[in-house]
Amino acid sequence: MAGHSTYVPKSRFARWMDERLPILRLANDTITTYPTPRNLNFWYSFGGILTFMLGIQIVTGIVLAMHYVPAASMAFDSVENIMRDVNYGWLLRYMHSNGASFFFLAVYIHIFRGLYYGSYKAPREVLWILGVIIYVLMIATAFLGYVLPWGQMSFWAATVITNLFTSIDQILPHVGTAVTQWLWGGFAVGDPTLNRFFSLHYLLPFVIAGVVVLHIWALHVPGNNNPLGIDVKGPQDTVPFHPYYTVKDLFYLCLFVILFAIVVFYLPNALVEPDNYVPANPLVTPPEIVPEWYLLPFYAMLRSIPQKLIGVLVLFSALAILVFVPWLDTSKVRSMRFRPLAKQFFWALVVDCLLLGYLGAHRPDAVFPGTSIPMLPFARLGTAYYFLYFFPILPLLGLLETPRPLPLTIATSVTGSGVEQVNAPAE
Amino acid sequence: MRFSRLALTLGLLLAASGAHAAIDTSPVPPKHPGWSFDGPFGMYDRASLQRGFQVYKEVCSACHSLNRVSFHALSSDSGGDGFFTEPQVKAIAAGYRVPAGPNDKGQTVDASGNPLMRPGIPADHFPPPFANEEAARTANNGALPPDLSIITKARAGGANYVYSIVTGFHQTPPAAFKVMPNKYYNPYFNGWNISMPPPLAPNQVTYSDGTKATVEQMAHDVVTFLSWAAEPTMEDRKRIGFGVMLFLIAFAGLLYLSYRRVWADIH
Numbered sequence: 091m092a093g094h095s096t097y098v099p100k101s102r103f104a105r106w107m108d109e110r111l112p113i114l115r116l117a118n119d120t121i122t123t124y125p126t127p128r129n130l131n132f133w134y135s136f137g138g139i140l141t142f143m144l145g146i147q148i149v150t151g152i153v154l155a156m157h158y159v160p161a162a163s164m165a166f167d168s169v170e171n172i173m174r175d176v177n178y179g180w181l182l183r184y185m186h187s188n189g190a191s192f193f194f195l196a197v198y199i200h201i202f203r204g205l206y207y208g209s210y211k212a213p214r215e216v217l218w219i220l221g222v223i224i225y226v227l228m229i230a231t232a233f234l235g236y237v238l239p240w241g242q243m244s245f246w247a248a249t250v251i252t253n254l255f256t257s258i259d260q261i262l263p264h265v266g267t268a269v270t271q272w273l274w275g276g277f278a279v280g281d282p283t284l285n286r287f288f289s290l291h292y293l294l295p296f297v298i299a300g301v302v303v304l305h306i307w308a309l310h311v312p313g314n315n316n317p318l319g320i321d322v323k324g325p326q327d328t329v330p331f332h333p334y335y336t337v338k339d340l341f342y343l344c345l346f347v348i349l350f351a352i353v354v355f356y357l358p359n360a361l362v363e364p365d366n367y368v369p370a371n372p373l374v375t376p377p378e379i380v381p382e383w384y385l386l387p388f389y390a391m392l393r394s395i396p397q398k399l400i401g402v403l404v405l406f407s408a409l410a411i412l413v414f415v416p417w418l419d420t421s422k423v424r425s426m427r428f429r430p431l432a433k434q435f436f437w438a439l440v441v442d443c444l445l446l447g448y449l450g451a452h453r454p455d456a457v458f459p460g461t462s463i464p465m466l467p468f469a470r471l472g473t474a475y476y477f478l479y480f481f482p483i484l485p486l487l488g489l490l491e492t493p494r495p496l497p498l499t500i501a502t503s504v505t506g507s508g509v510e511q512v513n514a515p516a517e
Numbered sequence: 518m519r520f521s522r523l524a525l526t527l528g529l530l531l532a533a534s535g536a537h538a539a540i541d542t543s544p545v546p547p548k549h550p551g552w553s554f555d556g557p558f559g560m561y562d563r564a565s566l567q568r569g570f571q572v573y574k575e576v577c578s579a580c581h582s583l584n585r586v587s588f589h590a591l592s593s594d595s596g597g598d599g600f601f602t603e604p605q606v607k608a609i610a611a612g613y614r615v616p617a618g619p620n621d622k623g624q625t626v627d628a629s630g631n632p633l634m635r636p637g638i639p640a641d642h643f644p645p646p647f648a649n650e651e652a653a654r655t656a657n658n659g660a661l662p663p664d665l666s667i668i669t670k671a672r673a674g675g676a677n678y679v680y681s682i683v684t685g686f687h688q689t690p691p692a693a694f695k696v697m698p699n700k701y702y703n704p705y706f707n708g709w710n711i712s713m714p715p716p717l718a719p720n721q722v723t724y725s726d727g728t729k730a731t732v733e734q735m736a737h738d739v740v741t742f743l744s745w746a747a748e749p750t751m752e753d754r755k756r757i758g759f760g761v762m763l764f765l766i767a768f769a770g771l772l773y774l775s776y777r778r779v780w781a782d783i784h
Contacts, residue, residue, distance in 0.1 A: 128783060167585070170585050170666070170667070173750070174585065174586075174587075174590065174597070174749060174750070175587075177596070180750045180753075180754060181754070181757070184754075329783065333779050334779060334780065334783070337772065337775050337776045337779045337780075338776055338780070340772050341769065341772040341773055341775075341776045344765060344768055344769040344772050345769055347765060348762070348765045348766065348769065351758065351761050351762060351765060352762070354758070355754055355755065355757065355758025355759075355761060355762070356557050356755070356758060358754070359670055364670065364671050364672055364673045364675075365671070367667045367670040367671035367747075368671045377707075
């Protein structure tokens with residue numbers, strides 16, 4: 091709802107400022123009066139939650155960086171020093187390390203919400219693609235950050251992931267090795283690797299913040315999608331963002347922070363591999379090298395494929411395919427509420443990603459506990475379904491499925507009668 | 518290499534015979550003795566911490582370092598969960614000899630060539646039992662006793678695992694299982710062959726508070742101490758967490774009421 095600005099500067103200073111740098115007008119139009127569909131539900135509060143989590147990560151991260159030493163011989167000690175001797179260092183570190191997990195929890199809900207309500211469809215393709223870029227940047231930042239404590243998992247995760255690039259050798263001999271050694275800054279993961287990972291880990295969150303600004307800008311041009319997936323027809327369909335959604339988002343944010351606080355204060359190591367409390371040792375490979383939970387589905391895909399280069403290509407394709415979703419979905423109807431068939435495939439995708447996450451934590455040759463059923467075929471099926479969902483299921487559904495009839499307007503749907511109610515809020 | 522080929526042949530023979538492939542030497546699930554610090558309100562049992570410190574000092578510290586823990590952290594004035602008074606900590610620290618810096622003549626060794634040492638102060642960390650990894654391995658049949666500063670966080674199963682290892686000796690291994698030379702049978706350890714000899718025997722320490730020093734009691738005390746060593750700010754964390762939870766729940770209630778009030782004129 092880009093519509094023209096309704097801002098009227100009230101004070102002399104505001105008028106003076108408005109003619110020079112209309113920043114108060116910008117704030118008013120984007121936060122206060124921004125017309126928002128009146129039917130947004132709980133799942134739409136995760137945009138605000140994600141912004142909050144980015145803020146938490148940046149603030150705690152800046153303070154942690156004041157005490158952290160990015161040197162192979164001192165990194166682990168400096169983290170332990172933060173935990174023991176820095177005032178509230180344990181709080182900062184537990185917030186930061188668990189904050190990453192909650193950041194990803196929120197972004198996964200946000201992404202699946204977008205997939206369910208068709209928020210990627212015209213005119214919101216650019217908004218969606220900016221979101222995918224943020225997600226990829228988040229993965230990179232989280233991986234770089236996981237390396238910094240320089241525990242066993244840090245070191246070996248860095249080794250495994252950077253070694254993915256050696257697979258290029260299979261098509262361009264020596265190039266992959268050269269690229270990998272360039273990434274390492276040496277002939278193995280070591281001091282230069284840690285130092286540059288720290289530098290990039292500090293940089294990328296600010297790049298994310300920049301893309302978030304673009305993401306919000308791209309949101310505010312077409313305006314929010316909504317659970318019905320139909321366009322806003324007029325002012326009776328919307329409410330001003332403030333106070334309606336500021337208060338609603340704050341309430342859900344508070345519930346989310348309660349969950350976050352439970353983990354930070356009572357289960358701070360529940361999501362951590364114990365091996366990462368063992369200092370990095372290049373001579374001892376841990377029995378099992380696994381990433382953090384939020385990357386396990388991709389790890390399952392990688393390990394389910396016996397050929398290294400193809401495995402790496404599948405891994406990156408799993409992210410890249412998200413960019414094309416706006417054009418892969420051929421349905422004219424946005425929201426899955428009105429797509430009985432697509433809805434089932436969507437929930438199958440959710441289950442599929444959870445299953446891949448579970449399988450990713452186990453070796454490819456593992457069996458399901460208490461049985462002799464091997465996991466590998468399920469990992470391969472799961473990987474196949476992930477891709478099949480986006481192609482050809484999504485394009486075919488749009489052609490084959492008969493959607494249920496859509497309501498005429500948001501207002502009629504919300505008030506439950508064909509007669510438009512006139513008690514729309516005063517602005 | 519000739520040796521590796523020999524090993525490969527032997528391995529193949531073993532696999533073919535199938536005799537030893539049948540034993541699964543993955544660790545058995547750890548015991549759950551229950552801890553004072555369990556749960557959202559669980560705190561460290563102070564008396565157990567003091568006894569556990571005694572067990573570490575008199576038994577474990579012969580082989581295991583505690584590099585990341587300072588004497589100061591033992592003090593209840595440390596800002597953490599210390600369990601000795603400041604004068605007690607000073608006395609404990611002074612009981613250790615730590616490397617001294619160069620003296621005022623620039624010497625770092627005494628007349629007989631030994632490094633200069635001085636009594637510890639609270640700011641010092643626990644000095645390690647061995648000068649370096651090689652010395653530690655030489656004294657322990659090639660095995661390296663791990664540092665215990667964060668051992669309960671560095672092992673799956675945490676305190677329960679460490680307790681199970683310490684109390685998991687003196688069991689009869691299955692007939693088909695071979696205990697290797699210089700190793701001990703411990704089914705809680707991955708592979709069941711552990712290099713550490715049984716560390717505790719009944720009445721190995723004499724508790725000043727009259728507690729009977731059974732193996733289970735000493736193990737329970739020392740694991741409580743090691744849990745504290747790994748997480749010396751746990752009590753602070755749980756206390757602050759309680760306040761944070763109360764605030765957040767009250768705040769969520771107020772936000773919910775505001776939300777209902779603001780939206781009342783729409784629905």
